[in-house]
Amino acid sequence: MSTHAADVRPLMSRKSGRLQGAVVVPGDKSISHRALILGALAEGRTRITGLLEAEDILCTARALEALGAGVERDADGAWTVTGRGLGGLAAPAGDLDFGNSGTGARLMMGVVAGHPLAARFTGDASLQKRPMGRVLAPLQSMGLAIEEEGRNTLPLTLVGTGDLVPISYRLPVPSAQVKSAVLLAGLFASGETSVIESEKSRDHTEKMLRYFGAEISVEPFEGGLRIALEGRRTLQGQPVAVPGDPSSAAFLVAAALITPASDILVKNVLVNPTRTGFYETLAEMGADISFENEREVSGEPVADIRARTSELRGVTVPAARAPSMIDEYPMLAALATLAEGETLMEGLAELRVKESDRLAAMVDGLVACGAIAHARGDTLTVLGLPKVRGGATIKTHMDHRIAMSFLVLGLATEEPVTVDDASMIATSFPEFRTLMQQVGATLDEPGQASNEARGKDHE
Missing domain, CATH: 3.65.10.10 (Enolpyruvate transferase domain)
Structure with missing residues (x-):
């Protein structure tokens, strides 16, 4: 396609x-993105039923394939993701093209941040106008590098590392995408990564991380919430009904x-x-x-x-x-x-x-x-x-x-x-x-x- x-x-x-x-x-689009991504980072196989087969999701699936994960549509309409485990993805041969999907691009930035590889992110004309700075800022503080210094719109070449630093990050505005990117990067960091939000945003990432076996907690904090993730914990593939x-x-x-x-x-x-x-x-x-x-x-x-x-x-x-x-x-x-x-x-x-x-x-x-x-x-x-x-x-x-x-x-x-x-x-x-x-x-x-x-x- x-x-x-x-x-x-x-x-x-x-x-x-x-x-x-x-x-x-x-x-659901949000859950479909996350099921594919966590399936790719887990060990074993993840079988997904009800996956949204729309362009945004297919872009994420193709990006994960380009990074070395197995992503296949089965004859019965379900999808199977063969995970590579934490840190197991490989450098892509070409660009990672996210089409019109801001969610796919931003979440995958957190994934790439934790791998010692370079990947060029791009998308369609609309996506190339959308700001990426608020996702990139916390990821850069964890160790992500950007070849096009000073840019905050696609196309961008991101350079990850196998030695991310855990952070405690307070969201300046409620954003499930930023929160999720930081938590996904936190999977690869040694120690605890936390995100503090003053207003509750979509919590699919927290729920699915826990479902896949991550050590994660959500507690009240200063009138909002503190989401804390312990890094370098193995994820296991799971059946997901979207x-x-x-x-x-x-x-x-x-x-x-x-x-x-x-x-x-x-x-x-x-x-x-x-x-x-x-x-x-x-x-x-x-x-x-x-x-x-x-x-x-x-x-x-x-x-x-x-x-x-x-x-x-x-x-x-x-x-x-x-x-x-x-x-x-x-x-x-x-x-x-x-x-x-x-x-x-x-x-x-x-x-x-x-x-x-x-x-x-x-x-x-x-x-x-x-x-x-x-x-x-x-x-x-x-x-x-x-x-x-x-x-x-x-x-x-x-x-x-x-x-x-x-x-x-x-x-x-x-x-x-x-x-x-x-x-x-x-x-x-x-x-x-x-x-x-x-x-x-x-x-x-x-x-x-x-x-x-x-x-x-x-x-």
């Missing part, structure tokens, strides 16, 4: 009838809420509390959603999420909730255009350094659709309207979540909404269009839709 998304493909959504049905979304991605489920849930007479059940979704801020916010907005059949899978909480058409009201989303829903703000902003009153989303500075400047992209797209939205500093304000016009072509800036959010909004606008490129949706949710159409949503290529309309005129 190609590392990069396919050629540009516009896609259009328009008002649909009732949405209904039960669906299963692809595996639950559905709550960020992908968010689009189907949102579609049900704003489409009349709809009722959708999204099955087997990860409901880790560090990932459910979007659903907590929807409940505050008056959404008819519920978690059913709650259970635990591979150490993570899982449930089926039911969503029905709802009358939403505007709310204030506090900055403290941002870490638990950072990927869902584009979808929430689109929903807020149809909620009664004003919705304020605070503490969104992180959105300016995602795949695009998501704050600016959302405001521009919402205004183009006739909605009322503006961003000041790190706060996004959206005023709900009885009806939203739509009728715009949205610039996605190569951002999959911008594309999917506006395609969902188009199901409820007066006129269709077109995104200028839907190809990059494959980076995280390749089944998006198929599953949306399965529950009854109307998504077409712009030319296809107009041809159908002309055909009906002649009938």
Whole structure:
């Protein structure tokens, strides 16, 4: 498969009838990255079921293969990773290309830091604009070297070492990616590496490290948390069942809420509390959603999420909730255009350094659709309207979540909404269009839709 998304493909959504049905979304992206990485660092084999087979994850799989790990897709759809053990990876013959995946690139920086090898990290045009400095800074203090001194964007050549120094690092801002990179590097350091966070961020790395046999503790510390890892402890390969991605489920849930007479059940979704801020916010907005059949899978909480058409009201989303829903703000902003009153989303500075400047992209797209939205500093304000016009072509800036959010909004606008490129949706949710159409949503290529309309005129 190609590392990069396919050629540009516009896609259009328009008002649909009732949405209904039960669906299963692809595996969680965060857990899929970590299962592959820890499987490669463990001894023995790791069998992964439910792995997200999207471009972001495939880039991580190819990078691990290039470093000498065995990564294979089995005939039954499961994946097997043959680990090399701590310090067992080898220098790659070529670049490590992470496509559009910031998570893959940043976590793998922590892995490469602990190996005496040089590896050139690169990615697509969007990833090459994203800052890497806040990950590189703590890794450099542990012993990682960078050939392109003074640069903090890809492409970069990283030079690891077999003699990393353990550190105690206080996160300047909540970031699961930075925390995870430091903890992964800490596996190779002699002694205790710790990360202190003032606000709890996604804890999949801590859970999975423990699941693979790492010696790790999480304790309250100065109003936050201190995560401590003892280095140079052997990891053992484990079976991993990856639950559905709550960020992908968010689009189907949102579609049900704003489409009349709809009722959708999204099955087997990860409901880790560090990932459910979007659903907590929807409940505050008056959404008819519920978690059913709650259970635990591979150490993570899982449930089926039911969503029905709802009358939403505007709310204030506090900055403290941002870490638990950072990927869902584009979808929430689109929903807020149809909620009664004003919705304020605070503490969104992180959105300016995602795949695009998501704050600016959302405001521009919402205004183009006739909605009322503006961003000041790190706060996004959206005023709900009885009806939203739509009728715009949205610039996605190569951002999959911008594309999917506006395609969902188009199901409820007066006129269709077109995104200028839907190809990059494959980076995280390749089944998006198929599953949306399965529950009854109307998504077409712009030319296809107009041809159908002309055909009906002649009938």
